[in-house]
Amino acid sequence: MAKxxxxxxxxxxxxxxxxxxxxxxRSARRAALxxxxxxxxxxxxxxxxxxxxxxxxxxxxHCGNIDTRDPCTICTDAGRDRSTVIVxxxxxxxxxxxxxxxxxxxxxxxGGVLSPLEGIGPEDLTIRRLVERVAEGGISEIIIAVxxxxxxxxxxxxxxxxxxxxxxxITRLAHGxxxxxxxxxxxxxxxxxxMRSRTKI
Amino acid sequence: MAKxxxxxxxxxxxxxxxxxxxxxxRSARRAALxxxxxxxxxxxxxxxxxxxxxxxxxxxxHCGNIDTRDPCTICTDAGRDRSTVIVxxxxxxxxxxxxxxxxxxxxxxxGGVLSPLEGIGPEDLTIRRLVERVAEGGISEIIIAVxxxxxxxxxxxxxxxxxxxxxxxITRLAHGxxxxxxxxxxxxxxxxxxMRSRTKI
Ligand SMILES: [Zn+2]
Ligand SMILES: [Zn+2]
Numbered sequence: 464m465a466k467x468x469x470x471x472x473x474x475x476x477x478x479x480x481x482x483x484x485x486x487x488x489r490s491a492r493r494a495a496l497x498x499x500x501x502x503x504x505x506x507x508x509x510x511x512x513x514x515x516x517x518x519x520x521x522x523x524x525h526c527g528n529i530d531t532r533d534p535c536t537i538c539t540d541a542g543r544d545r546s547t548v549i550v551x552x553x554x555x556x557x558x559x560x561x562x563x564x565x566x567x568x569x570x571x572x573x574g575g576v577l578s579p580l581e582g583i584g585p586e587d588l589t590i591r592r593l594v595e596r597v598a599e600g601g602i603s604e605i606i607i608a609v610x611x612x613x614x615x616x617x618x619x620x621x622x623x624x625x626x627x628x629x630x631x632x633i634t635r636l637a638h639g640x641x642x643x644x645x646x647x648x649x650x651x652x653x654x655x656x657x658m659r660s661r662t663k664i
Numbered sequence: 665m666a667k668x669x670x671x672x673x674x675x676x677x678x679x680x681x682x683x684x685x686x687x688x689x690r691s692a693r694r695a696a697l698x699x700x701x702x703x704x705x706x707x708x709x710x711x712x713x714x715x716x717x718x719x720x721x722x723x724x725x726h727c728g729n730i731d732t733r734d735p736c737t738i739c740t741d742a743g744r745d746r747s748t749v750i751v752x753x754x755x756x757x758x759x760x761x762x763x764x765x766x767x768x769x770x771x772x773x774x775g776g777v778l779s780p781l782e783g784i785g786p787e788d789l790t791i792r793r794l795v796e797r798v799a800e801g802g803i804s805e806i807i808i809a810v811x812x813x814x815x816x817x818x819x820x821x822x823x824x825x826x827x828x829x830x831x832x833x834i835t836r837l838a839h840g841x842x843x844x845x846x847x848x849x850x851x852x853x854x855x856x857x858x859m860r861s862r863t864k865i
Contacts, residue, residue: 468737468738468758468759468762469729469730469731469732469736469737469759470720470731470732470733470737471732472713472716472717472720472721472732473717473721473730473731473732475713475716476710476713476714476717479706479709479710479713480710482706483687483695483698483699484691484694484695484698485686485687485691485694485695486684486686486687486695490685490686492756492759493685493686493756493848494684494685494686494687495717496730496755496756496759497684497685498684498714498717499717499721499730500730500755502718502721505680505683506714506717506718506721507714507715507718508680509677509680509681509714510711510712510713510714510715510717510718511711511715512673512676512677512680512711513677513699513707513708513710513711513714514708514711514712514715515673516673516674516677516696516699516700516707516711517703517707517708517711519671519673520673520674520700520703520707528670529670529674529697529700529701530670530671530674531670531671531672531673531674532671535670536669536670536671537669554697554701555693555694555697557669558669558670558693558697561669647694
């Protein structure tokens, strides 16, 4: 954009919006304009919602989910099956599985996958906390629902090793998840089917 | 999304983000997660930028541009040619022409086009203010840069009628703008070329 079309406040808004996934520089300008034209209906409420979320967002100390309470909404949901824990890489995968209503289970969010190339080791993930949860008792099945990537599978094997010796059924999502595919992009039917026909490792 | 994945603050953030152009429900969730994972780097600054923009945004009483000052940055720019006024439908068109560095002129933002079907008449646009600006003197050329749609062309003819009797050159963008096309989606080269070869009406 030329140096001085709009005031610095609007320029800053555009620059920050451009950092959102799915918005490039041009769509960020479009979004900014959409916002400033809807000051009371959208711009002000969205700014307030962001400020409030920034104040309230917490990482669940139990499962690694992101929520505005700790323990999170899922961990404190009395209707959840706590004997089954679905291990996912990221909160986005948890959300995807919840959207698919795949299983009324609990979760454990790893916060990523092992990646020697990127210097991500076990201590950078929540694997130790997962082992603690299993050691605390009450968990009978661990469903490892990591992405079907090389790093995901390496991480799965590492977790299985760490859980060796516990009296557990360890399963993974059924094949049906495309090789190399990411959970978060799959349609809900595929996710549900993969969950239903999960197989013992 | 299922009823209770995350707290109401995050749900509200997702719902508001989904109202941005270019973000559907799924990409809004993705954006929300991206934000809450980057609380200090992005969520809090963006919330603050929105609050500040909401406080500061104004419609320029001179030209109809949106800015954080009134008169706007362009209207107060001493380096602008004020004898030439480019008439556009929307601020997004003004931004597009500025990005194309099409002409160092002034602007007049109509705020839409005449549309009997949608009940938009002359009094809903800034046409009267445009005539006032011309009557105040100092303007020698009006470039009507409305979209090449039926409503755009109807609006152009209405404006030309209103400016009848003033000693003005009235031009339009050269053909080169695709018929039915919207300025805001055009590449900058096309916009510049169309501006350079603008023709007298
Ligand atoms: Zn939790
Ligand atoms: Zn102005």
